[in-house]
Amino acid sequence: MTLPPHVVANPRLGTWLHVADGVLHVQVGKVELGQGILTALQQLAADALGVPVGDVRMVAAHTTHGPDQGVTAGSLSVLQSGPALRHLGGVVRALAGPVDEGYVARVAALDPATDLTAVTPAPPLPARAVGCDVPRADLPDKVLGRPRYLTDLRPDGLLHGRVLRPPRPGARLASVSDWVPGLVRDGSFVGVVADREADADRALESLRRACTWEGGSALPDEDHLPDWLRAGEHEVVEVLDEGAGAPTHAASYSKPFLVHASIAPSAGMARWDDAAAGPLLRVWSHSQAVHALRDALATTLGLTAEQVEVQHVEHAGCYGHNAADDAALDAALLARAHPGRPVLVRWSRGDELTWAPLSPAMTATLGATVEGGRITSWSHETWSLGHSARPGYRGAPGLLAGAHLADPVPLPPSTDPPAAAGHGSMRNGVPTYDVGTRRVVGRRKVDSPLRTSAMRALGAYLNVFAIESFLDELALEAGADPLDFRLAHLADERARHVLREAARLGGWGEALPEGHGRGLGFARYKDRGAYCAVVAQVEAEADVRVRRLTVVADVGLAVAPEGARNQLEGGAVQATSWTVRERVRFDRTRITSDDWESYPILRFAETPEVAAHLVGTDAPSVGAGEAAQGPTAAAIANAVHDALGVRVRDLPLDAAAVVRAIEST
Amino acid sequence: MTELQVNGETVAVDADGETPLLTVLRDELGLVGSRFGCGQGLCGACVVRLGDAVVPACDTPLWQAEGQPVTTVEGLARDGVPHPVQQALINSQAAQCGYCVSGIVVAAAALLEREPDADADRVAEALDRHLCRCGAQRRIVAAVLAARGSA
Numbered sequence A: 001m002t003l004p005p006h007v008v009a010n011p012r013l014g015t016w017l018h019v020a021d022g023v024l025h026v027q028v029g030k031v032e033l034g035q036g037i038l039t040a041l042q043q044l045a046a047d048a049l050g051v052p053v054g055d056v057r058m059v060a061a062h063t064t065h066g067p068d069q070g071v072t073a074g075s076l077s078v079l080q081s082g083p084a085l086r087h088l089g090g091v092v093r094a095l096a097g098p099v100d101e102g103y104v105a106r107v108a109a110l111d112p113a114t115d116l117t118a119v120t121p122a123p124p125l126p127a128r129a130v131g132c133d134v135p136r137a138d139l140p141d142k143v144l145g146r147p148r149y150l151t152d153l154r155p156d157g158l159l160h161g162r163v164l165r166p167p168r169p170g171a172r173l174a175s176v177s178d179w180v181p182g183l184v185r186d187g188s189f190v191g192v193v194a195d196r197e198a199d200a201d202r203a204l205e206s207l208r209r210a211c212t213w214e215g216g217s218a219l220p221d222e223d224h225l226p227d228w229l230r231a232g233e234h235e236v237v238e239v240l241d242e243g244a245g246a247p248t249h250a251a252s253y254s255k256p257f258l259v260h261a262s263i264a265p266s267a268g269m270a271r272w273d274d275a276a277a278g279p280l281l282r283v284w285s286h287s288q289a290v291h292a293l294r295d296a297l298a299t300t301l302g303l304t305a306e307q308v309e310v311q312h313v314e315h316a317g318c319y320g321h322n323a324a325d326d327a328a329l330d331a332a333l334l335a336r337a338h339p340g341r342p343v344l345v346r347w348s349r350g351d352e353l354t355w356a357p358l359s360p361a362m363t364a365t366l367g368a369t370v371e372g373g374r375i376t377s378w379s380h381e382t383w384s385l386g387h388s389a390r391p392g393y394r395g396a397p398g399l400l401a402g403a404h405l406a407d408p409v410p411l412p413p414s415t416d417p418p419a420a421a422g423h424g425s426m427r428n429g430v431p432t433y434d435v436g437t438r439r440v441v442g443r444r445k446v447d448s449p450l451r452t453s454a455m456r457a458l459g460a461y462l463n464v465f466a467i468e469s470f471l472d473e474l475a476l477e478a479g480a481d482p483l484d485f486r487l488a489h490l491a492d493e494r495a496r497h498v499l500r501e502a503a504r505l506g507g508w509g510e511a512l513p514e515g516h517g518r519g520l521g522f523a524r525y526k527d528r529g530a531y532c533a534v535v536a537q538v539e540a541e542a543d544v545r546v547r548r549l550t551v552v553a554d555v556g557l558a559v560a561p562e563g564a565r566n567q568l569e570g571g572a573v574q575a576t577s578w579t580v581r582e583r584v585r586f587d588r589t590r591i592t593s594d595d596w597e598s599y600p601i602l603r604f605a606e607t608p609e610v611a612a613h614l615v616g617t618d619a620p621s622v623g624a625g626e627a628a629q630g631p632t633a634a635a636i637a638n639a640v641h642d643a644l645g646v647r648v649r650d651l652p653l654d655a656a657a658v659v660r661a662i663e664s665t
Numbered sequence B: 001m002t003e004l005q006v007n008g009e010t011v012a013v014d015a016d017g018e019t020p021l022l023t024v025l026r027d028e029l030g031l032v033g034s035r036f037g038c039g040q041g042l043c044g045a046c047v048v049r050l051g052d053a054v055v056p057a058c059d060t061p062l063w064q065a066e067g068q069p070v071t072t073v074e075g076l077a078r079d080g081v082p083h084p085v086q087q088a089l090i091n092s093q094a095a096q097c098g099y100c101v102s103g104i105v106v107a108a109a110a111l112l113e114r115e116p117d118a119d120a121d122r123v124a125e126a127l128d129r130h131l132c133r134c135g136a137q138r139r140i141v142a143a144v145l146a147a148r149g150s151a
Ligand code: FES
Pocket: B035, B036, B037, B038, B039, B040, B041, B042, B043, B044, B045, B046, B047, B056, B057, B058, B059
């Protein structure tokens, strides 16, 4: 029997399952980020345990009580948890006997210390919940306005905390007058606490006036990011070197810095208790990785991992490594100054948009040799900043306030996940198409005054945008239809199928009104995840309006089909916002896009109609949340070209970009 | 002391008149259903009904709310039955993280009261000051339309 890795790492039965009030409580290490994952895992767990979905309750991740399943990211949750839950259910049924009236009571009597790796699981049962649409367990609370999010916690003795960030990256606190109520200071980290939230907000304003700062890092010129990315020192990420011929065509593409822009600013709650045996720190966080956060907090605060406990609490949508972990350290630092009382820290909107890790600016140059209508060689070179600075990623805690402490714990330079994890800057750098000999290389700029980390799809967003735009350019050059051109270079049947379906459902080739255009984009996420093709229909005149998106994906067996469609739709709409609206703005000293007016995102009236379709297969389940971003960006750019005859290669694809493109033709 | 009428109940609040209504609701009255998103009146996460108007509670000082009925997301249900807009959102999974939803259902319920036949464009227009980062806008509009007959 091959054991699922997450069972090997967490072999104790009681880590995954306990029974309370006659209900099977299943605890996983994956966390609900608004993507509905706990409902999908509830379906998997119910089938594995042989009970109806309603008999299973999912418990939030916890460093002491639950399994360590690493980070909830990369569209891997079902892929990693499915086998573990199936194994768990098989072992439970093997030990507790048939699923009859006494079953739950017998499960309750199982020894929590049971070693899951030492028992041969009972054979799997036929799927009952998997593949069906089960109501999302978390939505009623959220829609009815019940307490559910981290900032809704109101434990006894609660203090509200606020932190004042430096006025610009790299600045140090020169002085602070001590008349600020509730002041907590450690080096350049300053914050306030108060019993009432209104008082905490007022104290923060006093604090702002009471502080003077010095120094700061110089930021790059926001209008010349591709040049800046190509300059300086780089780490080389070799992907493929089969040699590439002299290109007959070449083009460069770019994206600006983007920000997560979750609708809630990040938050954290912490309680510090001093005891004879030493301090105990308890933290409530919307982190994507509670175990890594625990270790990062322990290192930063000079505690052992056993002295820190982190529990996951849901918060607003999370699209990657945002400020959740940073806010947890903020809360811990304020709580340390007020032992015995829980402190709830909430960031401001401005700090969320300027101090959370950014999605890096990127640029790529593609080259191809085309002979007789066929691509015979291909080159792809990407310049980027690192796409991961997650806590613990380079053995450093990587928490924002750590760098501001009197005894600083610096932030490590951002890096990239390894090839085995699907790359970062070079994610989806290799086209799925048959393009002859290939040369694919990444160059990761080492130094950056702006902190960057993982946001949905990582480098795949720019790489797919570039590849799929370039393919359209080559197709048009060759006088071929972009769909036919792609199919002529594509052997993978699943890929061909999603492309053809998207074309059919998206009205490919049908007539459009004047000023409208249609475009296509495709990728297989991470080369091993979901296949996704998008047809975009745009209206482009003075401005670019995306009217309709048709998304077709093959995610293997969809555990929760409606949830998968929801993720694809949301991913496509968010990517539309990135593509046509978004750009982090800064001057040479600080980020200036610090509210919803200076960092506009797509609004209701601008949101395209979007229809997501799953093409059914029984291949292993893969995630849907990151499949549509790159294809959507390319489909929009290709549609704008179809409408206006101009090619926009530098994002965002807004009115100004269209004007520039028209002027340069 | 300021007297407020919140969801049909009269409550006394001991807070500075300039305190944002949202802070009063969440921190003084424990009504955490109205969410904090920006504190600048720009995202709609905190929207409540104030008299006949739909306003961001973060941008409404306490003194302004005095003497007018306040309805928050918690006050939309009738006899424990969710408002039709809420039910439609749940039925059609018209949300991902749901953080934007409280303000949206308050605004959508007010819209349907004024314009029971609002079409998709009207709904999108009425919700245009609400931001949704998860990209659930179209599902939300469809759910509001589905709630029309029963709202
Ligand atoms: S929190 Fe009130 S509008 Fe954003």
